[in-house]
Every structure is written in C-alpha cells, then in structure tokens.
Amino acid sequence: MDRQSIFSLSLFGEDRSAGQDSRASTQQQLVDFILDFHIDGTFNYRDQIRENVLVRQHYCDVDIAHLLAYNEELAARINSEPAEIIPLFEAALKTCTQRIVYPSQKDIQLPEHQLLLHSSTSQLSIRGLTATNVSHLVRIPGIVIGASTLSSKATSLYIQCRNCQHTDHIPISGGFSGVTLPRTCARVRTQGDPSDRCPLDPYFVVHEKCQFIDQQVLKLQEAPDDVPVGELPRHILVSADRYLTNRVVPGSRCTVMGVFSIYQPKGSKGTTAAVAIRTPYLRAVGIHCDVAHTMKGNAIFSEEEEQEFLEMSRRPDLYEVFANCIAPSIYGNKDIKKAIACLLMGGSKKILPDGMKLRGDINVLLLGDPGTAKSQLLKFVQKVAPIAIYTSGKGSSAAGLTASVQRDHNTREFYLEGGAMVLADGGVVCIDEFDKMRDEDRVAIHEAMEQQTISIAKAGITTILNARTSVLAAANPIFGRYDDFKTPGENIDFQTTILSRFDMIFIVRDEHERDRDERIAKHVMNIHMGGRGQEDQTVAEIPVEKMKRYISYCKQKCAPRLSPEAAEKLSSHFVSIRRQVHNAELAANARSSIPITVRQLEAIVRITESLAKLSLSPTATESHVDEAIRLFLASTMDAVTQGEGAQGSKELMEEVGKVEEELRRRLPIGYTASLATLKRQFVDERGYSEGALNRALVVLQRRDTVQVRHGGSQVYRSGV
Numbered sequence: 001m002d003r004q005s006i007f008s009l010s011l012f013g014e015d016r017s018a019g020q021d022s023r024a025s026t027q028q029q030l031v032d033f034i035l036d037f038h039i040d041g042t043f044n045y046r047d048q049i050r051e052n053v054l055v056r057q058h059y060c061d062v063d064i065a066h067l068l069a070y071n072e073e074l075a076a077r078i079n080s081e082p083a084e085i086i087p088l089f090e091a092a093l094k095t096c097t098q099r100i101v102y103p104s105q106k107d108i109q110l111p112e113h114q115l116l117l118h119s120s121t122s123q124l125s126i127r128g129l130t131a132t133n134v135s136h137l138v139r140i141p142g143i144v145i146g147a148s149t150l151s152s153k154a155t156s157l158y159i160q161c162r163n164c165q166h167t168d169h170i171p172i173s174g175g176f177s178g179v180t181l182p183r184t185c186a187r188v189r190t191q192g193d194p195s196d197r198c199p200l201d202p203y204f205v206v207h208e209k210c211q212f213i214d215q216q217v218l219k220l221q222e223a224p225d226d227v228p229v230g231e232l233p234r235h236i237l238v239s240a241d242r243y244l245t246n247r248v249v250p251g252s253r254c255t256v257m258g259v260f261s262i263y264q265p266k267g268s269k270g271t272t273a274a275v276a277i278r279t280p281y282l283r284a285v286g287i288h289c290d291v292a293h294t295m296k297g298n299a300i301f302s303e304e305e306e307q308e309f310l311e312m313s314r315r316p317d318l319y320e321v322f323a324n325c326i327a328p329s330i331y332g333n334k335d336i337k338k339a340i341a342c343l344l345m346g347g348s349k350k351i352l353p354d355g356m357k358l359r360g361d362i363n364v365l366l367l368g369d370p371g372t373a374k375s376q377l378l379k380f381v382q383k384v385a386p387i388a389i390y391t392s393g394k395g396s397s398a399a400g401l402t403a404s405v406q407r408d409h410n411t412r413e414f415y416l417e418g419g420a421m422v423l424a425d426g427g428v429v430c431i432d433e434f435d436k437m438r439d440e441d442r443v444a445i446h447e448a449m450e451q452q453t454i455s456i457a458k459a460g461i462t463t464i465l466n467a468r469t470s471v472l473a474a475a476n477p478i479f480g481r482y483d484d485f486k487t488p489g490e491n492i493d494f495q496t497t498i499l500s501r502f503d504m505i506f507i508v509r510d511e512h513e514r515d516r517d518e519r520i521a522k523h524v525m526n527i528h529m530g531g532r533g534q535e536d537q538t539v540a541e542i543p544v545e546k547m548k549r550y551i552s553y554c555k556q557k558c559a560p561r562l563s564p565e566a567a568e569k570l571s572s573h574f575v576s577i578r579r580q581v582h583n584a585e586l587a588a589n590a591r592s593s594i595p596i597t598v599r600q601l602e603a604i605v606r607i608t609e610s611l612a613k614l615s616l617s618p619t620a621t622e623s624h625v626d627e628a629i630r631l632f633l634a635s636t637m638d639a640v641t642q643g644e645g646a647q648g649s650k651e652l653m654e655e656v657g658k659v660e661e662e663l664r665r666r667l668p669i670g671y672t673a674s675l676a677t678l679k680r681q682f683v684d685e686r687g688y689s690e691g692a693l694n695r696a697l698v699v700l701q702r703r704d705t706v707q708v709r710h711g712g713s714q715v716y717r718s719g720v
Contacts, residue, residue, distance in 0.1 A: 023088060030092035033070050035099070046100055049093070053101045058111050059243045060093050064119040082137045082259045086285065089115045114242045117257050117286040126222050126234045129280065133260045140282065141255045144248045145235065146219035146417050148408065153241065158209035161185045163198040216245040220256060220282070224389055224423070237281040247287045250418045251425050257286035301553060309553050313616040322614060325542045327380040330373045331523040335634045339364050339504050340377065342631070343428065343470050344385055344551050345613045347606030348559040359452050361470040362606050363501060365434070367492060368508025369481050374474035378430040381472055384544050386552045387427025389420045393437035396420070398444035402454045403465055414459045421448045421467040434475035435493055442498060445471070449501040482509060500595045503603030504635040560612035562605065566625045570608070573629050574601045581640060594640045604628050659688055659696035667706070667717040675713050
C-alpha cells in the first residue's frame, strides 16, 4: 500500500480450494469408515457391498449408530447437512465398490450408488415437524395411505441447440424441484463469435439420451393411535427413488428416514400472495417396515423379554388371569372377556394345497341392552391390540371401511386409499353401533369377514386388497332393549348372512337381580371414589403394554394345530349341536335366526387354536376343545336358544298377540279397568289362558301402552 503500486488479493482461490479439500477429506473419511468399520472381526459394510454388487444392486444400508461410534463429527454433519454429505457418501460407496469388487479393473464404469440410512434414535411425529427441521435428517413413523405408480425422474438432461446442434448435459438435483433450460447457446459463450449468434431459448431435450431413475410418491399419515382426540390425522408426501420404490403398499406401517425438504407446487407459480411459501415433503433415504405382513406387531424381542414371556406362558392360571386383565374396571362379563382374549390371539391361518385360504381371525358380536359396557370393552381392545382401529357404525360408510378411489391433484390419475379394514390389516377393527349402519354399508364387510380380502372395481381400477382383520362389533337389539317375549329373530335385525360370519355372538342382558345390582353399584361407587373395584382387580396383574407385546409374541411365534383326539371330539360335538338346533327348529316350526353351519365348526376350531396359542402350545388338546365348546355354547348357542324356555310354544305367542289386540279394543285411551274384571272377561268368558293375559299386559306395559296402578289392581290405558 505504501509503495502506491497495484495491490491484489485473491478472494476466491484459497477458499475454493479449501472447500474442495474439505469435501475430499470428508469423502476420504467416509471411504475409511466403510472399509474399516467392523464388529467382532466382521467388516459389515465391506461384506454388504460385495453381496449387493454381485446381485447387481448398487446400494448400501448404513446404521447411523455405527457412524456415530466411528466418527461423531461425521454423524452430526449427516444429521444437520444431509444434502451435502449424502452425495459425498454415495461417491465414497462407488470408490469402495471399485476397491472391494473390481480392484484390478481401473477404468470400469460403475453405476451410481444409493445410500440407505436407518437408525434407532428418537422419532419425530408428523405434527412435530417445524421450520427448524428443514434440510435436516428426520425419522418419522406413520402408516402409508397412498402409493403412486412408478414414474421416471431425470437425473441428467441431454440438451441440444436447434440452430447449431451444440449439445450439453444438465445435472438435476433430487426431490420435486424443477429445472430451467439455459436461455442462450453455450457455443457462443465458449467460442466468443458474436456474428454467428443463436436465437434465445435454443435448447430442446433429447429424451433418449437423458439418464433416469425410478421415483415413487408415497402419502404417509400419522398412525391412528398417535392422533390427539379431536384432531384430523396429518399427512406428508414422501419422495422415494431407486431401491426405495415398491417397498411398501397402502396400509403398511413404517418408519421413514429422510431429508425434510420443501418444494413449490405447480399451481402456485403465478400467484403473488405466497411468493416465498413452499410446501414441505420428505426425501426418503430409508424406509423400514415395522410390521412385516407375515408377522404382527414389532417383530424384535430381547432375550430377557422372550424368557419372561415363556415363563408367563407356563402359568397354569394364565387364561383366567389374562381374561381378568381385559378391561379390569368393568365388573363381571367373564365369558365375554375370555372370548375377547381368544379374539386378540386369533387361530391359525391355513393355506391349502389348492391355494384356498382359511382365515384364522375370530369375529365376535356383542348384542345387548344399553348400559352393559359394550363400548368400553371395544375401547379397551383398541388400546390392547397391537394394531386396532375403532369406528362407529353411523359415521362409517362402505368406502370408509373398505377403500376409496381418489384422484391425484397433479397427475389427474386415480389411486386407491385404504379404509379402516385395510389399515388394520393384521389387527382388530372395533365397530360400535353396528345395528345403526346402513344395510348397503354392512354388506361391504361381508367379504372382508370371511375371505379376508376386499375387491374393488371402481373408476377403471379392479384390484384385491388384503384385510386380514378380526371384527369386534357391538349392537343393540331392534327395540333398543332385548325383548324376552320375542324370538331371537325378532330381536336381532341382522341377516343370517352376516350372523353366520361371527364366530361368537353374545347376548348381553341387563338382568334385574337384587344381589347383582348391589354388587355392581358397590363396584361402580368404589371405582368413582378411589379407583379400586369391588374385587380389587382394577389394577391389572399384567399391564396393557406387556399384554400388547405378549399378543404380538404369540401371534409371531405360535401357530397351533389340532391333535387327532381333539379333532374327533370336535366333529362329534358339532353333529350333536346341529341335531339340537334341528330339533329346536322342528319344535318351534320356524328356522333359527342364528344359523349353525360349517362356519360355526370352523369357528370352534379357531377358538381352540387361539386357546392353545395363549399358552404357546404347538398342539391343541382336548382340554382346549372343552373350553372352546363351552365358550361357543355360552355365546352363540345360548343366543340361538334364547327365550325358548321363557317363550314356550308358538301357540302361546299367537295367543298373547290375540289378547293384545282384544285389550286394545276393550280399553280406549284414558280408560281404566280393574284387573279382576279383565280376568273374568278374558279367561272365564273367552277361554284365554291366564298366562297369556299376564304376558300381554307385561308386553303392553313395556311399550307404555298401559300402566298398572293401585298395587296392580287397576289397568290404565295411557298410550297407543
């Protein structure tokens, strides 16, 4: 400066070379990690790369925990600057492949490699994603509700000038970001000949010479159990490419690891209001399925946990304890709780040699009076089953239960979105208010309950979706309450087609017994006052989380089969049950409203297998068959014969109907008659039986047509 000569200082040179040096050193560190990392003498990533390349799959699945153990700084950088480090990592993978697989061939052209990441670090929910996470690596659990068809995305565009045929390559970064072609021809810029200038916008794309990769867009939604009450489930788009495509189908639960990125949707280019607002999406770098469709629940169990479960399965009273731990704050209903324990376990699915499938899932229907805690049982099952979806009958449509056809906003193509039955594949669907559903909606789940598939033929899409779910339904009888003076067929408003698909049908009665009412009242008061029930059972012996894991473990590890003695016992019992129903039908001169078909025999087989599965027993013995038959007799058979003893013969019911008609004619609204007069007129003069008169009065009283006053001596006609 003092010499007053020109002073120059390099502003970019050192920095640029320093940047390149740091990138090269980072890449070298990554190469060293892949080549050097080993656990107990096995070089994980060397072996993985060699295996993958030999089957022509150029990717490597890296655990971030390994990188953290090797070099903390690198692991921190890949979390905070994934856009910079991941391309370096993929280049490092390419270098390693060259060294490991083709050490002698120096000039071999290797394809681009893909880095997949997985980690067991903390997860972030979709509603926990904020602006601070943009461009960071995040790990998000959810359920895939939509998957687009594969599309080809260009990674490098080959462009050509219309005027002078000059060609060039433009690399394209990942994600949804678009690309703009250069406005002027590069030949002019390089050769500097202004006279022979090409016009503006001269380039066009030569598609045949571009490089493409597969890309798929997934729609990831929060799992139904993670959504806060009263909120809509949020979803996010996930862009998966190359080896991550076709990994998941709608309905599968998975954890996606990816770079939280932003893009500008197509429609918002011209708007002035939101110039700088971008839509978030996830660029996937790893997709890990939580539930493989063969195994239910999280399929990884520690050795201590397995040991604990094996000890638990050897308990002689496990069945009783497990049933008591189902909704412990609800008093009584022992058989229903045992049936729910069987439903949670499920039987064994069988695929026959000719390809026919027999379902292993158990369906249960609770039909009964209001106030018998049916919905509470359903809510508890939703909490305890590894995969469960709760839905109410009135708010569910056929499309909501099975699948709906949606239209993609961008491509205008149709795609399928799974409904409740598809999303709960491998779990339980709890349907409350089953009787309030429209008939056409109820028909939609016929196929799902027996064949365990949902076939769709809408908008040019014909396909079959899996719906391997158990159904637990709760319903009220026709009149709101169960009417003892009517046959089961008149109380139950369901077609036999749907009833035969339920393995167990429980009629839950609200009996009026003084002792039982006192016990229930005490139990409810104790729970309201101190959280302890009548039987000190409200603090369950097995906590809910442990039950959930145990159910997953049993479903994954055990698929019992019947022993020959048990099979013999079952078949003879089924024949006797059919004979019993046949005799009852002949006596009543009417078909039974609840059918006993071969499906019911299969139902008892499934219940037997589920009881064996509960104790992790590989074969189902006669003791399991005895309990299964007892449960079946206490549920479905009890529902079939319900009211037969009380209702007596068909003639008596006809007689009661006639007495009702006469009483209505004899007593205008607002009139009163003494009981003695009515008895004299109906029993002595007209020859009706006294039982028929009493029963008709009770029926009319229930319907608020008449009221009995003055200690039962006066009958007052109060309504229609």
